[in-house]
Amino acid sequence: MRGAHGEATSAHRCLHGLEIVRLYPPKLSQLCPVAGRPHCLQLRWSLPPHFALSPREVAEGHLRYQVWYLSETQTTPQVLEQDLRRTEYAQVSERSLSLSTKHTVELCIFSAFTRYTVQIRYRYHRSQHWSDWSSVLEARTAEGAPSVAPHIWMQVEPPGPGGSRKVTLLWKPLPPSLANGNVVGYNTSCGCEDPPTQTRDMGCGAVSPNSTSCKLDLPQQPCSCSVSLVTSAGASPPACMRIPAATDPVCPPPKNISVLPLDEFRLLVRWTALESQLANRYVVDWFAVTESAPRYLYWEMLENGTNHTVITEGIRPEVLYKVSVRALYGSLPGQEQAVEIYTRQGVPSAGPRLQVVELRSNSVILQWEPIPVEQQHGFIRNYTLYWQHMNDQVGRIVVPASCHRHLLSELCGEYNIHVEVSTDVGQTAGLPITVVVGQGDLSLLTILSCIIISVFATFILITILWHRERVRRSLCPVVPDPAKGSLSVWVPRMYGKKDVSSSEMEISMKTCDPISGLVTWEENEHQRPLMVIPVVQDEYINCSTVAICSEVGYILPDDQRPARCDLKSFCHSYTNLMREDNAHHYYPWRSAPPSAYQLLNNFPRDTDFPLLLQNLLKDSDASSPVIKSSPLRRLVTCSYEEFPLEKPPPPVIL
Numbered sequence: 001m002r003g004a005h006g007e008a009t010s011a012h013r014c015l016h017g018l019e020i021v022r023l024y025p026p027k028l029s030q031l032c033p034v035a036g037r038p039h040c041l042q043l044r045w046s047l048p049p050h051f052a053l054s055p056r057e058v059a060e061g062h063l064r065y066q067v068w069y070l071s072e073t074q075t076t077p078q079v080l081e082q083d084l085r086r087t088e089y090a091q092v093s094e095r096s097l098s099l100s101t102k103h104t105v106e107l108c109i110f111s112a113f114t115r116y117t118v119q120i121r122y123r124y125h126r127s128q129h130w131s132d133w134s135s136v137l138e139a140r141t142a143e144g145a146p147s148v149a150p151h152i153w154m155q156v157e158p159p160g161p162g163g164s165r166k167v168t169l170l171w172k173p174l175p176p177s178l179a180n181g182n183v184v185g186y187n188t189s190c191g192c193e194d195p196p197t198q199t200r201d202m203g204c205g206a207v208s209p210n211s212t213s214c215k216l217d218l219p220q221q222p223c224s225c226s227v228s229l230v231t232s233a234g235a236s237p238p239a240c241m242r243i244p245a246a247t248d249p250v251c252p253p254p255k256n257i258s259v260l261p262l263d264e265f266r267l268l269v270r271w272t273a274l275e276s277q278l279a280n281r282y283v284v285d286w287f288a289v290t291e292s293a294p295r296y297l298y299w300e301m302l303e304n305g306t307n308h309t310v311i312t313e314g315i316r317p318e319v320l321y322k323v324s325v326r327a328l329y330g331s332l333p334g335q336e337q338a339v340e341i342y343t344r345q346g347v348p349s350a351g352p353r354l355q356v357v358e359l360r361s362n363s364v365i366l367q368w369e370p371i372p373v374e375q376q377h378g379f380i381r382n383y384t385l386y387w388q389h390m391n392d393q394v395g396r397i398v399v400p401a402s403c404h405r406h407l408l409s410e411l412c413g414e415y416n417i418h419v420e421v422s423t424d425v426g427q428t429a430g431l432p433i434t435v436v437v438g439q440g441d442l443s444l445l446t447i448l449s450c451i452i453i454s455v456f457a458t459f460i461l462i463t464i465l466w467h468r469e470r471v472r473r474s475l476c477p478v479v480p481d482p483a484k485g486s487l488s489v490w491v492p493r494m495y496g497k498k499d500v501s502s503s504e505m506e507i508s509m510k511t512c513d514p515i516s517g518l519v520t521w522e523e524n525e526h527q528r529p530l531m532v533i534p535v536v537q538d539e540y541i542n543c544s545t546v547a548i549c550s551e552v553g554y555i556l557p558d559d560q561r562p563a564r565c566d567l568k569s570f571c572h573s574y575t576n577l578m579r580e581d582n583a584h585h586y587y588p589w590r591s592a593p594p595s596a597y598q599l600l601n602n603f604p605r606d607t608d609f610p611l612l613l614q615n616l617l618k619d620s621d622a623s624s625p626v627i628k629s630s631p632l633r634r635l636v637t638c639s640y641e642e643f644p645l646e647k648p649p650p651p652v653i654l
Helices: 055-059 444-466 468-475 567-577 594-602 609-619 631-637
Strands: 027-034 037-046 063-071 078-081 102-107 115-124 137-140 152-156 165-171 183-193 199-201 205-207 213-218 223-231 239-243 255-263 266-272 279-288 298-303 308-311 321-329 337-341 354-359 364-368 382-389 394-400 405-408 413-422 427-429 433-437 505-512 529-536 546-549 552-555
Touching (some): 027 115, 027 137, 152 223, 165 183, 183 213, 266 321, 354 413
Antiparallel strands (some): 027 037, 063 078, 115 137, 165 213, 183 205, 223 239, 255 266, 279 298, 413 427, 529 546, 546 552
């Protein structure tokens, strides 16, 4: 080098051309999985034509290689240096030199059953300049057995009447990077010591791949359950959970649990980690508190040393959540500690329904049911009762949230009453009711009593109507009718005397009042029965009786004739014995012509009865069968020869 001050010469340096140039990029031709090797991909590449290095130099390792790859679950690519030479280049022959431009190599740096994007490049081993990246190829590694066990949890309900416990076994699906293949199902099993010397399997067996829970009925004895994930390449290690007996002591929970809302869709859960070395993991579970729909449990398992987590799954505003934290002592869960929280409170969507429990003369007892949890949308702080009189007088009282019953006193008149429920955000009023105070006491017990009595009376009435025939036979038994028996046609016979003159008979005719029992004359004989009593002075017979009632007459047998002094009771006893059947034969006055009644009315009231009968029969048709066979004619003619002296047969009573 020459200059104004002279010449200068540097030291000589020898450079290889490959050290200062950038090589042409390789050609990536194929990328495919390797059967039976889930962590490997087979890579085929070749050198470009007219490459600067000879095949021998490539086989001797004069190139350095890099592999760029990115999985479907990653956002940052990985770059690793790998030897991409063929393994058979350890022994070079003339024949192999012609094939040196194409290379096939297996890269075992990947995860099982994962899709990757791959590129490669190289440089001369003495150069710092890398070639450009090759073209991009994608491939998925082969399936393999799951590498880890799934997380498992449980939900145990209190023992039922039969002593068994409802246990829900829960597990979380493994991510694809850990499942290592297509999930074909889950294997579940539960072993319970029943009796303590024996163990029987009570699990659900094989479960579909879309299931994440299994419901079991387990006894109160201690049980141990396990779940393993199954793919087409194998099964994962089992995850175990021990379910203690109902009487076993429970390990202590974590301390100082707090839940804070970060926003409307996130909750921060904190706790103090236990100092015990036996507590190796923590479980945080939460669910939306509801009264109608079944609850769905969300949960998360955290490793030991963790003292907080942020939960987001299923979190919504204005919904009450119950968050609990437990410690796992090996496979045995400890006692839970829970907190209820809202991410954001709101105004209740409905007000309480007010009802009157008891209404008094100057007071009223009101009651309301708490609104459902789904409609509260916040923590209930208090209730406010409002009542307004017809003269616009307004009253109010604040009731604590735990109270759902209140007495309003010193009231009189008509009131409109409603109740408001309040949260931290606002209030919502329920429907008003109208109450009238001072109109008498009407309690709920009285109303229920009236309803019950009405229902009972209706039931009794229906029962009586349904069994009316049996009731009628019990209350009104069938009494034999004397008018239909032999006594109704039995003619009394006279004993001891063949003939009885009319002078020996005392005949009187009077009217019998069946109501008062008095034997008197009445203005209208057709409206009262005529009683004809011939009295015979005989030691065997006191009297014979013929009664004519309105249009009907009948003869009384011997055993039914009243004594001479018992006329009043006789009228009462036999006035109602008239019957319609056979009246034309045994009751002659029913068939008597109307002229006979006219004759009766024409005679004076003090006329002797025999004379009255004789005139009646004389003026009537004596040949009539009714008159001819009538006992009246026998009484008038005093013809007793038809009555024999022998003893009459005993009467037959129907």
